[in-house]
Amino acid sequence: MENSHTSPTAQAIHPTALVSPKARLGNNVKIGAFSIIYDNVIIGDDTTIDSHCEIGYPTPLTQGEPLRIGASSLIRSHSIFYEGSSFGEKLTTGHRVTVREKTKAGKNFQIGTLCDIQGDCVIGDYVRFHSNVHIGQHSSIGNFVWIFPYVVLTNDPHPPSHVQMGVTVEDYVAIATMSILLPGVTVKKGALVGAHSSVSRDVDEDTVVAGSPANFICATSKLKLKDGSGSPAYPWRKHFHRGYPEAVVTAWLEEFPR
Incomplete structure (x- = not known):
């Protein structure tokens, strides 16, 4: 249940933090030193906001939509979240993250240090961004996606212009470090984009592409784990389960019996 920050259940607010009386804080919310919680904010139970954050930064681009942070989230220091976005439970960030307005993300979203999400994006459940990822406006990202450091999703086909064509990344895709996805591209389910692409x-489903420009390399099923087992590396959910709930892992093992 969401409560005013004056509720006795929301007691862990640092004396230097500035929390608007209009913000709605759940139970056991912790606010760190020198953080600012603006008016148009809803924060779920058991959430921690570290020091020097700005949560619900005002903008006229949202038509009054609040910033919603799901329960059991952790936002680390020096991060800025604009109003008008929503995040499911267990959002976790690194430090110095920026998220602009109208970003809609599911549960268990992890955003690495120095990531920049430019807003008007849709992001699914259990998505993982490593550090220094840039997500352009109008990007659409599915569930269980991995995006590694210094990846850029672009959106302007002939910059600078008013034309915006967001990138689409479907479920279970992995995009390796320092890759660039150009405007309007779709990376289909289970694909792997190699580093520096x-x-x-x-990109077709369950395929590997790499290079500049990126070209088809092989089916993902051709790649083997470099652990001496000779087992297929993809689909990765056959063997990589760390950080995922038991019910999700059980469903994967039923889909890909050993």
């Missing part, structure tokens, strides 16, 4: 056209 420039992706200028759609």
Whole structure:
């Protein structure tokens, strides 16, 4: 249940924090030193906001929509979240993250240090961003996606212009470090984009692309784990389960019996 920050259940607010009386804080919310919680904010139970954060930064672009942070979230220091976005439970960030307005993300979203999400994005459940990821406006990202450091999702086909064509990344995709996805590209379910790639056209399901420009390399099923077992590396959910709930892992093991 969401309560005013004056509720006795929301007692862990540092004396230097500035928390608007209009903000709605759940039970056991912790606010660190020098953080600012603006008016148009709803924060779920058992959430921690570290020091020097700005939560619900005002903007006229949201038509009054609040910032909603789901329960059991952790936002680390020096992060800025604009109003008008929503996040499911167990959002976790690194330090110095920026998230602009109208971002809609599911549960268990992890955002690495120095990531920049430019807003008007849709992001699914259990998505993982490593550090220094840039997500352009109008990006659409599915469930269980991995995006590694210094990846950029672009959106302007002939910059600078008013034309915006967001990138679409479907479920279970992995995008390796320092890759660039160009405007309007779709990376389909289960694909792997190799490191340092420039992706200028759609990527087929369960395939590997790499290079600049990125070209088809092979089916993901051809890649083997470099652990001496000779087992297939993909689909990765056959063997990588860390951080996922038991019910999700059980469903994967039923889909891919050993």
